[in-house]
Amino acid sequence: MESREIATKFVKFFEKNNHKIIESSSLLPADKTVLLTTAGMQQFAPYFKGEKNPEKDFKSRTLTSVQKCFRTSDLESVGDETHLTFFEMLGNFSIGDYFKKDAINYALKFLIEDLKLDKNRISITVFGGNNLIPKDFEAIELWKKQGIAEEKIFEFGEKENFWGPPGPTGPCGPCSELHYDLTKKPCNKGKKCGPNCECGRFLEIWNLVFMEYNFTDKQKYENLPLKNIDTGMGLERISMIVQNKKTLFETDIFQKIINNIQKIGYKRTEEAKRMERIIADHLRGSVFLISDAVRPSNIEQGYILRRVLRKSIIYLNLLGAEPNKILDLTELIINEYKTEYKDLQKNKKEILTIIKEEKNKFQKSLDKGFVEIKKIIEDTKKQKKKQLPTKEIFQLYDTYGFPFEITKEIANKEKLEVNEEEFYDMFKSHQEVSRAGVEKKFGGVGDFGEQVARQHTATHLLHQALREVLGKDVRQAGSDLTPERIRFDFNFNRALTEEERKKIEDIVNKKIKESIPVKCETKKFKDAQKEGFLAFFRDKYGEEVSTYSIGDFSKEVCAGPHVQNTKEIGKFRILKEKSSASGIRRIKAVLE
Numbered sequence: 247m248e249s250r251e252i253a254t255k256f257v258k259f260f261e262k263n264n265h266k267i268i269e270s271s272s273l274l275p276a277d278k279t280v281l282l283t284t285a286g287m288q289q290f291a292p293y294f295k296g297e298k299n300p301e302k303d304f305k306s307r308t309l310t311s312v313q314k315c316f317r318t319s320d321l322e323s324v325g326d327e328t329h330l331t332f333f334e335m336l337g338n339f340s341i342g343d344y345f346k347k348d349a350i351n352y353a354l355k356f357l358i359e360d361l362k363l364d365k366n367r368i369s370i371t372v373f374g375g376n377n378l379i380p381k382d383f384e385a386i387e388l389w390k391k392q393g394i395a396e397e398k399i400f401e402f403g404e405k406e407n408f409w410g411p412p413g414p415t416g417p418c419g420p421c422s423e424l425h426y427d428l429t430k431k432p433c434n435k436g437k438k439c440g441p442n443c444e445c446g447r448f449l450e451i452w453n454l455v456f457m458e459y460n461f462t463d464k465q466k467y468e469n470l471p472l473k474n475i476d477t478g479m480g481l482e483r484i485s486m487i488v489q490n491k492k493t494l495f496e497t498d499i500f501q502k503i504i505n506n507i508q509k510i511g512y513k514r515t516e517e518a519k520r521m522e523r524i525i526a527d528h529l530r531g532s533v534f535l536i537s538d539a540v541r542p543s544n545i546e547q548g549y550i551l552r553r554v555l556r557k558s559i560i561y562l563n564l565l566g567a568e569p570n571k572i573l574d575l576t577e578l579i580i581n582e583y584k585t586e587y588k589d590l591q592k593n594k595k596e597i598l599t600i601i602k603e604e605k606n607k608f609q610k611s612l613d614k615g616f617v618e619i620k621k622i623i624e625d626t627k628k629q630k631k632k633q634l635p636t637k638e639i640f641q642l643y644d645t646y647g648f649p650f651e652i653t654k655e656i657a658n659k660e661k662l663e664v665n666e667e668e669f670y671d672m673f674k675s676h677q678e679v680s681r682a683g684v685e686k687k688f689g690g691v692g693d694f695g696e697q698v699a700r701q702h703t704a705t706h707l708l709h710q711a712l713r714e715v716l717g718k719d720v721r722q723a724g725s726d727l728t729p730e731r732i733r734f735d736f737n738f739n740r741a742l743t744e745e746e747r748k749k750i751e752d753i754v755n756k757k758i759k760e761s762i763p764v765k766c767e768t769k770k771f772k773d774a775q776k777e778g779f780l781a782f783f784r785d786k787y788g789e790e791v792s793t794y795s796i797g798d799f800s801k802e803v804c805a806g807p808h809v810q811n812t813k814e815i816g817k818f819r820i821l822k823e824k825s826s827a828s829g830i831r832r833i834k835a836v837l838e
C-alpha cells in the first residue's frame with residue numbers, strides 16, 4: 247500500500263465516522279508564539295479553548311486532517327532509521343464530542359481492520375500521574391476492554407505521556423500512545439524491554455491526546471470548557487510499518503529521492519547512507535518551508551531553514567555531487583508532492599531561486615575552505631603526522647566559516663585525526679579573546695562588562711514593556727549592544743505613536759526605579775517553557791538553559807550577563823524608532 251493510499255484511507259475512515267476532512271494549514275502557524283507548525287491540532291487551538299465555534303466554521307465538531315509539520319526537536323537524530331524534521335501527520339480531532347473511549351476504539355479499528363496490522367505487535371503507554379494530575383486509570387481499562395493484554399500497557403510520566411502545549415500556553419493533556427514492535431525480540435533488558443526502550447525495538451506510531459487542560463500564562467492548568475481529542479500519527483512511520491521496511495527512507499515516500507541522490511555515484515558506506523537520509527529529509531523540509539514563505543536568515547524560522555538547507559549543501563558536497571544536483575533534487579521533490587500540495591507547483595520558480603541563491607552564497611565560502619583544507623592535509627601527510635593541526639583547522643572555520651563537521655568528515659576519509667577537544671577549547675578562548683579585544687577598545691574590562699549587563703537587563707524590560715503596550719504578539723527579532731547604545735528589533739507592522747513610545751519608556755524607567763532583583767536559574771528548557779519564560783530562539787537552546795526573571799514582570803530564557811538589581815541600570819531613553827525590515831521595527835535607545 248503506497249503512502250498516499252494510507253493517507254486517503256485514514257481521512258476516509260474518519261469521514262465515514264462523521265468527521266469533516268480539513269486541509270493542512272501552513273507550516274507558519276497563525277499563533278505567533280510558536281515558530282512552526284509541529285502538530286495537526288495547532289490550527290484548531292482556538293476551538294479547543296472554546297474561543298471559536300467549530301459548528302459555525304466547519305459545521306462539525308469532529309475533524310480529520312493530513313497536516314504538514316516541521317519539528318526541530320528531532321533535528322540531531324535525523325540520519326537514523328526513524329527520525330525526520332518535516333513530516334505529514336494524520337490526525338482525528340473531537341472538539342467536545344467523543345472522548346477517550348471512541349478515540350481508542352477508532353485507533354485500533356483503523357490499524358487492525360483497514361491497515362491489517364497485527365494486534366499482538368501493538369503496545370500501549372498511558373499517563374502514570376504526577377502531583378497535579380492523576381494516573382489515567384480510565385484509559386488503562388478502555389485498552390484492556392479492547393483486548394490489549396495488561397502486560398502490554400505501560401505507565402510513563404509527564405515527559406512521555408503528557409502532551410503540549412506546543413507553545414508557552416494552550417491546550418494540553420495526558421496522552422496514550424500506540425507503539426509497534428518492530429523486531430519482536432527483547433534486548434538484553436529482557437522483560438523490561440518495552441515501548442520507549444532505547445534499543446529501538448518499538449516504534450511510536452500514534453499519539454492520542456486526551457485534551458482536558460489549558461496551560462495559562464499564569465502557569466496554571468485550568469480545565470478546558472470541553473473535553474477534546476487530538477491525535478497524531480506520522481504518515482512516514484506508519485508507511486514504514488505497512489510496507490514492511492526497516493527505515494523510513496526505504497518507503498515509497500523517499501525512494502525516488504534516495505535513488506536520485508545515489509546517482510551521484512559514491513561508495514554506499516553506512517556513513518554515506520546517513521548523509522543520503524539527511525539530504526533527503528532536510529531538502530524536503532526546505533522545499534516546504536520556502537513554499538510557505540520562510541526565507542533563509544539568521545533568526546527564527548529563517549535560521550531553521552538556513553541550517554537545514556546548508557546542511558544538505560554540505561552533505562551533497564561530501565558525497566561529490568555536481569553543483570546543480572540540489573536543484574535537480576528540488577524539482578524531483580516538488581514533482582513528488584505537487585498533486586497533494588498545489589502550492590508547491592505554483593511556487594516552484596521561487597523555491598528554485600531561493601535554493602539556488604542560498605547555495606551560491608554558501609558554496610563560495612565552502613569552495614575556498616576546500617582548497618585550504620587540501621593544503622593542510624597535504625602538509626600533514628608530508629610531515630607524516632596522524633593529526634590535523636588544530637590551530638589551522640580552527641582558522642579555516644574562523645576565516646571561511648568552513649564547518650568543523652566537514653573538516654571531521656574529510657579527515658576521516660583521509661584516515662587522519664582531529665582533536666575535537668582542542669578545537670572546542672580554541673573556540674571558547676577565541677570568543678573570550680574577541681570579547682576582551684572589544685573590552686579593551688572601550689576602556690576596561692569591568693566597565694564594559696557592567697555596561698553590557700545593564701543594557702542587557704534593560705532589553706528584557708523593554709521587551710516586556712513592548713508586549714504590554716503593543717500586545718503579546720510582539721516578540722524580539724534581534725538585538726545588538728555596543729557600549730554607546732542598545733539596538734532592539736521586534737516584529738510589529740507600523741510605526742509607534744508618540745504616546746506609545748512614551749508609555750514604553752515610562753514602564754522601563756518605572757521598573758528600574760522599583761529596584762527589582764534579577765534572578766538567574768538554570769532549568770530544563772521544557773520546564774522553562776512551561777513556566778512561561780519567553781524563548782523565541784528555541785532552536786538554539788540545549789536541554790538545560792539559564793533563565794532570568796525580573797520579579798513578576800519579565801521572564802526570559804537568556805545567556806546573560808545581567809545586573810543583580812534593576813536599580814543598577816540608570817535611566818532609559820528611546821532615541822529612535824523606525825522600520826528595519828518588512829514587519830520588523832527597530833528601537834535605538836541609550837542608558838543615561
Ligand code: SER
Nearest residue numbers: 285287453476477478
Ligand atoms: N498533538 C499530538 C502530537 O503531536 C497528537 O497529534 O503528538
